[in-house]
Amino acid sequence: MFNRVMIVLALWAGCDSNGGGGCSSPVGDDATKPVIDEVKAVSSTVIAGDTTSVAGTARDLNGEMLDYVWSKSAGTFEGPLTNSSIIWRAPAQVGNKTVTLVVVNESGKSATKSVTIMVTNVPTPIVIIDYPTAADFIPSSAGTVNIQARITNTSDVDSAKCFIDGTFLAKLSNTQNPTFAWNVSGLSGPHRVTVQAWSDFAVPGQQKTDSAFVTVNIEGTIGKPVR
Amino acid sequence: MTRTFWLAIALLIPGCKDLAHDNPLDPNNPDGKADQIVVVENYIIKNTKSGTVAPPYNQYSQDALYGLTDIYDERMLILEYHMIPVDTAYQDSLATADNEFRYVNEYQGGANRGFPHTFFNGKQKAIQGASNSDLVRTRYQAVLDSATAQKVGFFCYAEQSISGSMLTIDVQLVRYGTETNLEDVRIEYIVFENKGGSSQFTVRKILAPASASLPAGKIFEPPAKSVDIAGFDVSKTGVVVMIKDPTSKRVLQANLAVRRN
Structure with a gap:
């Protein structure tokens, strides 16, 4: 086993770090080499910092046992690296990245195959406040008003917060359609409603955020006592 | 004499025919619309x-x-x-x-x-x-x-008169001939008093409404309404008459009653 790994490492050192295209197969009888039928990523496009599973399907024509050795042009692996599938975490840098599988049989023969995975930026969320709309007039007798927002351009919303005149009102997590309850009883005059959303992003400090605001007029009324 | 008489008649007949129907209380008002x-x-x-x-x-x-x-x-x-x-x-x-x-x-x-x-x-x-x-x-x-800015196809005229403490309201509703019949409307009578300052249109009494249908080209006069306004300042009491669609609750036309005395 140790010898086979050393052979693979020696072979791997001669490979093009950008993938299997430039990596030559070991010299020898093809009939004694293992065959990699496929190396496939569950997601061919991954958001920076996110993970995907990569699996290889290989066989040995002589029925020998195979060792799996994984390498990558960027990013990191998570979990065991000696199985036919691994977990790859994309780097923060965007672009095409490769994950390469080398399989080695008991005879020390090897085969190599790579898969290219596109790493993209985490999409910036776009916040839209559907209700209330700008310059709406809302009587204070309305009591509780539901502020309805939509978060588009990403399906991975970490959280959304609502602020009234810059003061925190509420926070909701993991929803693209947050609704915030705002009690307008006893209010009168213009108020600024802001909704800010953050996309879900695994790399600390690189969350994307967007916010939207509307200014509405609360029209004072005398009705029920303000609690 | 006879000749002069018939000449005068002959001159008057075309004159009558050309009379202007611009009175809002004229159901044959060719304008057919009121403010x-x-x-x-x-x-x-x-x-x-x-x-x-x-x-x-x-x-x-x-x-x-x-x-x-x-x-x-x-x-x-x-x-x-x-x-x-x-x-x-x-x-x-x-x-x-x-x-x-x-x-x-x-x-x-x-x-x-x-x-x-x-x-x-x-x-x-x-x-x-x-x-x-x-x-x-x-x-x-x-x-x-x-x-x-709207114009409507009928006009409301109201008068109020006072005898003792009784206020009587007479109404005439004109549906212009250019319109269709207006069925099943409600006539509402609201008595208000100017109590000065920021209470100039204070509603004091709401009378029982009346129902009416307004045929096109006709004047409709509902029975007069009377109400006791004892304690009100008669000189500052007025009546608003409004014609309402009882289903939609939309006011179709209205007017302030004219003081007869």
Whole structure:
């Protein structure tokens, strides 16, 4: 086993770090080499910092046992690296990245195959406040008003917060359609409603955020006592 | 003599034929339209409880409407219904149970209770609340500009006369001949009193409504209505008559009764 790994490492050192295209197969009888039928990523496009599973399907024509050795042009692996599938975490840098599988049989023969995975930026969320709309007039007798927002351009919303005149009102997590309850009883005059959303992003400090605001007029009324 | 007489007749006949039908009370008025008069029914609370001060929202509303009277003149009729405060911190000495009944059953609909609640020609167009006089005046004016620009196919004329403490109201409704018959409308009679200051259109009595159908090209005169106004300042008491669609609660036409005595 140790010898086979050393052979693979020696072979791997001669490979093009950008993938299997430039990596030559070991010299020898093809009939004694293992065959990699496929190396496939569950997601061919991954958001920076996110993970995907990569699996290889290989066989040995002589029925020998195979060792799996994984390498990558960027990013990191998570979990065991000696199985036919691994977990790859994309780097923060965007672009095409490769994950390469080398399989080695008991005879020390090897085969190599790579898969290219596109790493993209985490999409910036776009916040839209559907209700209330700008310059709406809302009587204070309305009591509780539901502020309805939509978060588009990403399906991975970490959280959304609502602020009234810059003061925190509420926070909701993991929803693209947050609704915030705002009690307008006893209010009168213009108020600024802001909704800010953050996309879900695994790399600390690189969350994307967007916010939207509307200014509405609360029209004072005398009705029920303000609690 | 005889010749002169027939000559005069011959001259008069074409003259009669050409008489102008521009009187709004003429059902054959070829214009077939009358100015839409807009009734602004303002449901308000004016706190009269000593020792407590209510927020000025209702005053904003009243100030805004009073400031618009010069612009719309006779095209706008204001009625102020004082409501009974739910909040026991306040009182309104001009509030009446009739006003409450009218608000709840005719106007409030699905809206939450809160005043000022201002309706323009019935239930269909309302503005609730006021955060300052200028802003709410702008909102009122936008509605009034549109509403007073309308023309309608009938005219309402009313007269009020007083005998002792009894106020009698006579109404004539003209449906122009160019229109279709107007079936099943409701005639409402609202007695108000000018109590000065910011209580110039205080509703004092709401009379039982009458039903009517208005045939095209005819004048309809419902039976006169009488009401006891003992205790009112007769010289400052008026009546607004409005014709309403009982289903939509929309005011179709209205007028201020003319004082006969």
